[in-house]
Structure formats: structure tokens, C-alpha cells
Amino acid sequence: VQLQASGGGLVQAGGSLRLSCAASPRRTVSNNGMGWFRQAPGQEREFVAAIAWNGVSIYSDTVKGRFTVSRDNAKNTVYLQMNSLRPDDTALYYCAAARSSYGSTSGSSYNYWGKGTLVTVSS
Numbered sequence: 001v002q003l004q005a006s007g008g009g010l011v012q013a014g015g016s017l018r019l020s021c022a023a024s025p026r027r028t029v030s031n032n033g034m035g036w037f038r039q040a041p042g043q044e045r046e047f048v049a050a051i052a053w054n055g056v057s058i059y060s061d062t063v064k065g066r067f068t069v070s071r072d073n074a075k076n077t078v079y080l081q082m083n084s085l086r087p088d089d090t091a092l093y094y095c096a097a098a099r100s101s102y103g104s105t106s107g108s109s110y111n112y113w114g115k116g117t118l119v120t121v122s123s
Contacts, residue, residue, distance in 0.1 A: 001028050003114030005095045010120045011085055019080040019117060021095030030073040033098035035110055036080045038091035038119075048093070049080060050103025058103055063089075085121045092116035 007019040019036070023029050035050035049069040051057045057069050063082075071078040078095060096110035104110070 001025070001097050001112040003028075003095050003097060003112060005093060005114045005117040008093060008117035008119045010122065013086055013121055013123050015085050015121070016081070016083045017085065017119060019082065019093055019095075019119075021078045021080075021114060023076050023078070023097065026076060027073075028097055029071050029076045029078050031101060033101055033103040033109075034069075034071060034078040035096045035098060035103055036069060036078075036093060037096060037107060038089075038093045039116070040088075040091040043091075045094075045107060047105040047107070050098070050105070051078065052103045053101035056103070058105065060105070082119070085119075087121045087123045090119060090121050092118050 002024045004022045036048040039045040049059045051069045066084045068081040094116045095114045097112040
């Protein structure tokens with residue numbers, strides 16, 4: 001499995017970005033739970049959001065109500081729509097494919113990781 005995250009960039013506080021994670025081979029996104037994690041400089045990696053094969057999504061408390069995870073099975077791509085961005089959202093964002101069809105808040109549940117895409121939010 002290969003995962004390629006994109007869409008990061010520099011945005012002002014209050015702005016929006018949409019991250020994409022293109023997966024291969026086919027059906028990776030439709031068959032696996034897919035997650036987004038982030039890691040800020042000097043901090044541990046933390047869970048952001050995940051979506052299960054059936055579309056059920058989960059979020060960390062820090063992003064709930066601001067971020068939305070979705071997927072397009074035909075494009076084999078998962079997205080993270082980020083609104084009302086804050087400076088403390090600044091981090092390297094990673095997408096990951098879970099071992100099972102369900103999303104999880106635990107990084108150990110994911111066995112495939114993409115390279116991160118950097119999100120910087122200025123105040």
C-alpha cells in the first residue's frame with residue numbers, strides 16, 4: 001500500500017485547507033479504515049480523524065466541529081477538510097491505512113503511513 005498526502009500550505013488563522021491522501025492499490029480506501037494524524041515540532045504524534053469502511057468517522061476533541069474527514073472510493077482518495085484553522089493546528093499531517101476496516105484513534109492500529117504534508121497556520 002502506498003499513500004500520498006498533499007494539500008498542505010500556509011494559511012492565516014481562521015482560514016481553510018483541504019488535505020488529500022491518494023492511495024494505491026485500488027480499494028485501499030474502500031476496504032480499510034483510514035486515519036489522519038499530525039505531529040507538531042517537538043511534540044508527539046496525535047490522532048486527528050478517521051473514517052471506517054462504512055463511512056463512520058471519529059475525531060479528536062481538538063478538531064471536532066472544525067475538521068471533516070471524507071473519502072471518494074472511486075478515486076481511492078481520503079480527504080481532510082480543515083476549517084477555522086488555528087495556529088496550534090500547525091503540524092505535519094499524515095494519512096494512514098488501518099489493519100482493519102474500522103478507523104481507530106491509536107497509531108498502532110495502522111500499518112501503512114504516507115509521508116506528511118505540512119500545514120502552517122499564521123496568527
